[in-house]
Amino acid sequence: MTFRVRLLTDNDPPDAFPDPAAARAVLGYPDGLIAVGGDLSPARLLAAYKRGIFPWYNEDQPILWWSPNPRAIIYPQQFHMSRRLAQKLRSNKWTYSLNQAFEQVIDGCASERGKHGTWITPAMRQAYVDMHAIGYAHSVESWYEGQLAGGIYGIRLGKCFFGESMYSRLTDGSKVAISGLIHISMADGIELLDCQMPTEHLRSLGMQEIPRSDFLAMLPSITAGATALRDWHSDARNAAELVRLRPVFG
Numbered sequence: 001m002t003f004r005v006r007l008l009t010d011n012d013p014p015d016a017f018p019d020p021a022a023a024r025a026v027l028g029y030p031d032g033l034i035a036v037g038g039d040l041s042p043a044r045l046l047a048a049y050k051r052g053i054f055p056w057y058n059e060d061q062p063i064l065w066w067s068p069n070p071r072a073i074i075y076p077q078q079f080h081m082s083r084r085l086a087q088k089l090r091s092n093k094w095t096y097s098l099n100q101a102f103e104q105v106i107d108g109c110a111s112e113r114g115k116h117g118t119w120i121t122p123a124m125r126q127a128y129v130d131m132h133a134i135g136y137a138h139s140v141e142s143w144y145e146g147q148l149a150g151g152i153y154g155i156r157l158g159k160c161f162f163g164e165s166m167y168s169r170l171t172d173g174s175k176v177a178i179s180g181l182i183h184i185s186m187a188d189g190i191e192l193l194d195c196q197m198p199t200e201h202l203r204s205l206g207m208q209e210i211p212r213s214d215f216l217a218m219l220p221s222i223t224a225g226a227t228a229l230r231d232w233h234s235d236a237r238n239a240a241e242l243v244r245l246r247p248v249f250g
Contacts, residue, residue, distance in 0.1 A: 007037055008065075075206075086246045092240050094144055140184065
């Protein structure tokens, strides 16, 4: 099957993406590059996520749109919390919250630069701040003795949370945040956490890789009826309650 990466312009319809199921490795990139260019408008981002596509590019590149194969995901019921982290949370010095410091979290993620620089460009940052303002982008924060220790942010559509990035200001800050996200997900009916690309860090938390075809097949049902959640938030909660995740799944 022939597959061509789509060159998008700002004037193309928001859903003008090729079928990600047909993607192949092209142009020296691994399997998953779908389209190049376009914009980061809320309409295009929503159209992309509903199709299992997300933007990921470096500062010196145009917008690159991806749907990798295989796909890295975490089922909340299969999340793994280490014994060491559980012991740390029992100290009652940690709390977690939902949507209490979105911009601080995205700025923290942007500050963690890799060898190619940060992929959270000013345009990317503004796009997700805008998505947060309209109720689709969300953050979970971790706090140590009242100070921000880390966080994770992403897009929620229906029963799926598409994780974008996470960071730690203090050791284990991101692990506490993702543990909080798992707890919130289980309480609120989220069935899948999309991790996009595999890492050893995520693998230690219960991440697994599934074929892209399986991931795409799940999306219509788990994102059906997705609406903005402007009021989806919580005050800081005692992270010691997260320890109960470990005896059941760890």
